[in-house]
Amino acid sequence: xxxxxxxxxxxxxxxxxxxxxxxxxxxxxxxxxxxxxxxxxxxxxxxxxxxxxxxxxxxxxxxxxxxxxxxxxxxxxxxxxxxxxxxxxxxxxxxxxxxxxxxxxxxxxxxxxxxxxxxxxxxxxxxxxxxxxxxxxxxxxxxxxxxxxxxxxxxxxxxx
Amino acid sequence: xxxxxxxxxxxxxxxxxxxxxxxxxxxxxxxxxxxxxxxxxxxxxxxxxxxxxxxxxxxxxxxxxxxxxxxxxxxxxxxxxxxxxxxxxxxxxxxxxxxxxxxxxxxxxxxxxxxxxxxxxxxxxxxxxxxxxxxxxxxxxxxxxxxxxxxxxxxxxxxx
Numbered sequence: 001x002x003x004x005x006x007x008x009x010x011x012x013x014x015x016x017x018x019x020x021x022x023x024x025x026x027x028x029x030x031x032x033x034x035x036x037x038x039x040x041x042x043x044x045x046x047x048x049x050x051x052x053x054x055x056x057x058x059x060x061x062x063x064x065x066x067x068x069x070x071x072x073x074x075x076x077x078x079x080x081x082x083x084x085x086x087x088x089x090x091x092x093x094x095x096x097x098x099x100x101x102x103x104x105x106x107x108x109x110x111x112x113x114x115x116x117x118x119x120x121x122x123x124x125x126x127x128x129x130x131x132x133x134x135x136x137x138x139x140x141x142x143x144x145x146x147x148x149x150x151x152x153x154x155x156x157x158x159x160x
Numbered sequence: 161x162x163x164x165x166x167x168x169x170x171x172x173x174x175x176x177x178x179x180x181x182x183x184x185x186x187x188x189x190x191x192x193x194x195x196x197x198x199x200x201x202x203x204x205x206x207x208x209x210x211x212x213x214x215x216x217x218x219x220x221x222x223x224x225x226x227x228x229x230x231x232x233x234x235x236x237x238x239x240x241x242x243x244x245x246x247x248x249x250x251x252x253x254x255x256x257x258x259x260x261x262x263x264x265x266x267x268x269x270x271x272x273x274x275x276x277x278x279x280x281x282x283x284x285x286x287x288x289x290x291x292x293x294x295x296x297x298x299x300x301x302x303x304x305x306x307x308x309x310x311x312x313x314x315x316x317x318x319x320x
Contacts, residue, residue, distance in 0.1 A: 013269050013271065013274040013309070013312050014193070014260075014263075014274050014275070015259070015260040015261075015262075015263030015264045015267075015268075015269065015273065015274055015275065016189065016190070016193050016256055016259045016260050016263060017190060017263075018263040018267045018269070019259040019260070019262050019263035019266075019267065020186045020189060020190065020259065021267075022266075022267065023259075024185070024186035024189070025184070025186075026180045026184035026185075029176065029180060029184070030176070030177060030180065033174070033176055067266075088266050091262060091265065091266070092262055094258040094261075094262075094288055095255060095258040095259055095262060096176055097258075098254040098255040098257075098258050099175070099176045099179040099180065099183075099255055100174075100175040100176050100179070101175075101254075102175075102179050102251060102252055102254075102255060103174075103175030103176060103177075103178040103179035104175045105251065106179075106182075106227075106248050106251070107175075107178045107179065107181075107182065108175075109173050109175065109178070111173065113175065114173040114174050114175055115174070115175065128254055129290060129300050129301060130289060130290065130298075138290075138298035140289055141288075141289060149173070152173050
């Protein structure tokens with residue numbers, strides 16, 4: 001069941017509600033996740049997400065219109081496009097990071113955290129408040145590296 | 161249009177995907193927002209969100225089943241209940257905070273930020289990496305106070 005939110009919020013001048021107008025849908029955030037980690041082509045998104053092709057087509061179009069993805073041609077015959085995350089999309093990284101941290105804590109994967117955030121150059125693990133458990137520094141998001149659990153495939157298929 | 165995500169992710173052992181199974185819906189996050197800021201009763205959620213009563217009923221039930229809200233009686237005749245955020249729900253605060261910061265930046269309210277995060281006891285404004293712009297300290301989420309823009313009503317109606 002899905003009910004469209006009203007487009008105006010008389011009692012709700014709220015930045016959370018406004019952000020959710022743009023990203024408040026699971027596919028959007030999962031597509032952004034894959035785009036931030038390097039997926040670019042339709043088949044990469046589709047293979048990794050297992051999303052219906054017509055649904056993905058609509059989502060990608062809407063995300064371009066909303067300024068989250070930028071469509072760039074990579075082949076003329078046949079005409080083919082890549083979808084690159086914009087600066088605005090990359091700035092949603094902290095939302096995804098906090099969802100990851102919450103998921104690790106409240107619905108942990110049986111095999112351990114699928115992805116770990118590490119302090120670049122130090123290797124310590126980083127908590128949800130950006131503190132490094134090795135050197136104790138408080139970091140910036142730009143200081144993080146993400147390390148996939150070695151037994152797992154990447155979440156999208158490259159070059160499919 | 162709403163398509164239910166597959167419940168298993170063969171190539172997707174991912175904490176973001178797992179978290180979105182629980183909170184990947186706009187109403188859920190807006191209900192959590194109001195619960196974290198003090199809404200407890202059906203009418204408070206309903207009045208603030210403008211959500212259809214039957215939709216809200218289903219959402220509250222599901223959020224109780226998922227461990228995000230706890231139902232507590234506050235009246236016997238008639239039987240009436242309050243919905244209290246659990247510890248797991250409060251720990252989604254950082255997700256909401258990051259959505260707020262992103263919304264402030266990318267889809268700003270014409271009247272200025274509807275809510276500001278302040279360093280408790282200092283009054284400085286806090287950025288998305290928890291740095292205080294007055295004293296420069298790097299904070300914890302527990303150090304934040306939230307200040308609603310004075311010309312705005314709260315996002316839910318108390319005691320309705």
